Amino acid sequence: GQQLNQSPQSMFIQEGEDVSMNCTSSSIFNTWLWYKQDPGEGPVLLIALYKAGELTSNGRLTAQFGITRKDSFLNISASIPSDVGIYFCAGPNSNSGYALNFGKGTSLLVTP
Amino acid sequence: NAGVMQNPRHLVRRRGQEARLRCSPMKGHSHVYWYRQLPEEGLKFMVYLQKENIIDESGMPKERFSAEFPKEGPSILRIQQVVRGDSAAYFCASSPLVGQGTEAFFGQGTRLTVV
Numbered sequence: 001g002q003q004l005n006q007s008p009q010s011m012f013i014q015e016g017e018d019v020s021m022n023c024t025s026s027s028i029f030n031t032w033l034w035y036k037q038d039p040g041e042g043p044v045l046l047i048a049l050y051k052a053g054e055l056t057s058n059g060r061l062t063a064q065f066g067i068t069r070k071d072s073f074l075n076i077s078a079s080i081p082s083d084v085g086i087y088f089c090a091g092p093n094s095n096s097g098y099a100l101n102f103g104k105g106t107s108l109l110v111t112p
Numbered sequence: 113n114a115g116v117m118q119n120p121r122h123l124v125r126r127r128g129q130e131a132r133l134r135c136s137p138m139k140g141h142s143h144v145y146w147y148r149q150l151p152e153e154g155l156k157f158m159v160y161l162q163k164e165n166i167i168d169e170s171g172m173p174k175e176r177f178s179a180e181f182p183k184e185g186p187s188i189l190r191i192q193q194v195v196r197g198d199s200a201a202y203f204c205a206s207s208p209l210v211g212q213g214t215e216a217f218f219g220q221g222t223r224l225t226v227v
Contacts, residue, residue: 004154040223077119099168102156
């Protein structure tokens with residue numbers, strides 16, 4: 001199926017550290033999306049990747065679309081306390097381009 | 113330009129009652145998607161609607177759940193005879209163009225608790 005596996009499940013880091021998390025699938029995706037969800041809120045799109053090999057940045061965030069189209073990673077540089085939240089990868093369902101499949105998320109905690 | 117508005121933010125229902133969740137899409141958006149998030153899980157697609165039409169309800173349980181998006185007014189996700197397993201966060205997303213679920217914006221969600 002089109003399951004998305006995220007790792008690590010959770011991370012506990014100090015402010016200023018860099019963070020890396022990834023997402024893998026046994027299926028090919030043509031689009032990779034990274035979302036952040038703050039506690040009690042809905043997911044907010046951080047970065048969208050549309051092309052294999054693409055490397056895209058959004059401020060301190062950088063994401064890459066894997067060459068095999070079966071993986072993606074998200075890096076956060078110089079983390080700050082407001083980076084706390086759950087980060088989800090997502091990709092469109094192959095049967096319907098509009099429905100998104102989500103991973104289970106990576107929970108990030110940042111201590112000052 | 114207001115974002116996707118969902119209400120209520122929190123809803124408590126006793127087993128057997130009905131839950132009605134409302135979603136007003138962003139201005140100019142005529143495509144609505146509902147997702148459910150169980151604790152410690154990612155979001156799962158439930159249903160995709162356009163004005164007055166259900167396009168895809170493949171992710172919705174066959175019984176007790178229904179959705180509508182009338183010509184006027186918000187989209188409604190209705191859960192009849194709720195059970196404890198329905199406790200979850202329900203998110204609505206909207207997009208301006210057909211099928212652009214990847215470009216959708218999410219609301220803040222309705223957290224349903226069934227007691």
